[in-house]
Amino acid sequence: MxxxxxxxxxxxxxxxxxxxxxxxxxxxxxxxxxxxxxxxxxxxxxxxxxxxxxxxxxxxxxxxxxxxVGSAQRSTRQLHGAAFPIMEELRNTTGESVYLAVRDADTLALIERLDGRNPLAHAWPLWQRGPLHATSLGKSMLAHLDPAELESCLNATLPRMTRQTKTDRAAIEAELAVTRARGFATSFRENWPNENGVGAAIRNSRGEPTAAISISAPVDRVDEAQCIAWGPLLVAAARRISLGLTRG
CATH class of the missing domain: 1.10.10.10 (Winged helix-like DNA-binding domain superfamily/Winged helix DNA-binding domain)
Incomplete structure (x- = not known):
């Protein structure tokens, strides 16, 4: 084999x-x-x-x-259908780009991106993989994994994407605890040096964090305080998408 x-x-x-x-x-x-x-x-x-x-x-x-890849697209069709109108609402409300990703082991894959009215910091290609530990999308999912899965993800190699990327185990776990408490994750120049983001996990019918939604923008337009202010908006959006999956 x-x-x-x-x-x-x-x-x-x-x-x-x-x-x-x-x-x-x-x-x-x-x-x-x-x-x-x-x-x-x-x-x-x-x-x-x-x-x-x-x-x-x-x-x-x-x-x-x-x-x-069509088979992968079919497998995410329900998620896409539940998420797309809510992603449009977020884009219209914030003017910024909105991302939808799914988790695959210790990585994530972007399955949808709605570009905002304003210029992008980085156009992340669809179906391209990214790190869990350096993105608001990934951290929002990591925070709600069961202990065994979280251990497996954190034991994997954690690449330093930028100078701001957290790779220290204790620092990551401390941030994940904050994420669990408030319901959303942030990434401040951790995946791209000129980009901030905020994201929240989407749960399937079994309550597992299999996907996430985020808003991302250049640091010179959206600072850390704005990301945190948008956090409850992302939590509500993720909850609505999760409910749509459960009903589906």
């Missing part, structure tokens, strides 16, 4: 980092370069990846692989 595992790992990595070359793939997966090259050739022959149009030495997912 190891070849299958390697192939799936490489496909996932290309999806996150495309376009990406064999050297970076070998380094990030821990595979020998010759093995990574062999797996890439097999995936290419099967139609799952293709040479990047701008740099043939790098690889991107093929249309066939992109279409496979």
């Amino acid at each position: 190891r070849p299958v595992h390697s192939a799936l790992e490489i496909v996932a990595l290309i999806g996150q980092r495309q376009p990406i070359g064999v050297s970076a793939i070998a380094r990030d997966t821990g595979l020998p370069k010759t093995t990574a090259h062999r797996v890439l050739q097999t995936l290419h022959a099967a139609g799952w990846i293709e040479p990047d149009a701008n740099d043939g030495a790098n690889w991107s997912l093929s249309i066939r692989a992109a279409l496979a």
Whole structure:
């Protein structure tokens, strides 16, 4: 089963980092370069990846692989339907960009972004993964995980995304305690150096924090106090989305 595992790992990595070359793939997966090259050739022959149009030495997912994302889109259709009108309300109220993400193990994936009326600090691509510990989306979910799942997430490698990213275990746990108490999480220049955000967890019918919603904006337009002031708005929005999922 190891070849299958390697192939799936490489496909996932290309999806996150495309376009990406064999050297970076070998380094990030821990595979020998010759093995990574062999797996890439097999995936290419099967139609799952293709040479990047701008740099043939790098690889991107093929249309066939992109279409496979449709299964993920179907699995989040109910969440998207419940969240979208509420996301529009938040955008209209605040004028800022609103994000919707789902958790996958110790990462998150963005599944919807409504750009605000004002310029973005960073346009996060749909389906791109991000860290839990450095984003308001991720921290809002981390705060409500059961102890075993939280332990697993915090034991994973916690990359420092910016100079403000918290990677110390005690500091993260202290912030998660605050998040539980007030119901929303904040991220002040932790995932992007010029961006602040505030987010709240969305719960499924079993009460599990499987998704989250957030507002994000450049620091020169939205300061920390404004994020905190928007916190109850995010909590109410997340609660309404969660209720919609339960009714669905």
